[in-house]
Amino acid sequence: MGILIQHVLILTMKDGEAPFTGDIRIEGDRITEIAGQLLSKPGDDIIDGKNMLAMPGLINAHQHSPMSLLRGFSDDLKLMDWLDRKMLPAEASMTPEDIYWGAQLSIAEMIRSGTTTYADMYIHMNEIAEAVTKTGIRASLTRGMVFMEDDGGRRMQEAIDLVQRWSGKADGRITTMYGPHSPYTCPVEPLREVISMAEQADIPLHIHLAETKEETVKIRERYGMTPTEYLEEAGMFERAHVLLAHGVHLNRRDIGRLKGMRGGVAHNPVSNLKLGCGIAPIMDMMAQGINIGLGTDGAGSATTVDMFEEIKSATWLQKLDYGDPTRLPARQVLQMATRGSAGLLNLQDDVGMLEAGRKADLILIDLKKPHLQPVHEVESLLAYSVNGADVDTTIVNGQVLMKGRKLLTVDEDELYRQVKVRAKRIVEGI
Ligand SMILES: N[C@@H](CCSC[C@H]1O[C@@H](n2cnc3c(=O)[nH]cnc32)[C@H](O)[C@@H]1O)C(=O)O
């Protein structure tokens, strides 16, 4: 018994493949057939795809999901003030239950806006893993580690526990990474230790890099190098698959150091715009063969986690930066949000493209909307006109998580009740 999606406009994101109208068969957790027309089998759950567009689910390559609880309560501050004076104190008072509900709030928003996989770096990861298990999304989970005081190895132990306890769980939807938070919060000794752990266990790393100018100044004062050099000197790029978040302040030599790395850079344009960080040199990096994906960062900075906003922002920024509307065209930015991000999470063989044999992670977009008619160029429509609220159906691992915009794995009334009370308590304590 499977799912048969019929008469749908399909964008597979396979190299050189143009959109076409056809059918998609899902059996178990995988896509088993895509063709012009498929015959239904007894017991098939049939989805009428007329006036819909099917594409690979979007992949959010950098998130701090429970920060949804901190949305909009400390806007218009400088990044370091925002982090030190608002976010970190708020996080210190979050209970494991807060984390569970905050993660669920973010996941609900992601499912509703077409994200099927995301990378999460945060604390209390057992609760986030529970939220992922319950909601049905796919996730790469990281216990983010700030090493600014002696904690008797607690953070490191929690990171190890996450990897041991949750890798491969939730029907294979959960994968894990090790997460030294950033060059400015990780002295060289623990940094080297985490890199060794990642290398030995063959687990990827997830870290913030070169997000602000201040970071570059700080690391130069401390170590006499750029943040990128600091990570390279510690052996990071040669020894592990690395997901670098931001990569805004990179000079030409820094980009040269990243050349040939496994993994790549998660570009977070909305967060960079809102915090005034700068424009990441993603075109220069791509020219060097460095893989670029897209992420939102947490809702504390980005304010929403709708990947269609990131897609638009990424392409507008490049066009503006170069004064050239041919920069980062629709197809290329969609590639970043799907296959690019998949590569960052080391999931490039499973997700990011619609193809028989791959995991059944896909979204259906309702084209019967005034802002989505007529359909000339499908890629243009997706990159420049669609927004998250146009997603009608979200499927992950063969399971329908949203249909007709109704969430099937989340009790929204209960969710909003929990969020209201918890968010109020947290910010009252700051
Ligand atoms: N505070 C934890 C680390 C948590 S990992 C994720 C951290 O990233 C922080 N964060 C969120 N957005 C950004 C960003 O844009 N730049 C740097 N850090 C961020 C967030 O507040 C959170 O503390 C510890 O002491 O070990």
Ligand SMILES: [Zn+2]
């Ligand atoms: Zn971040």
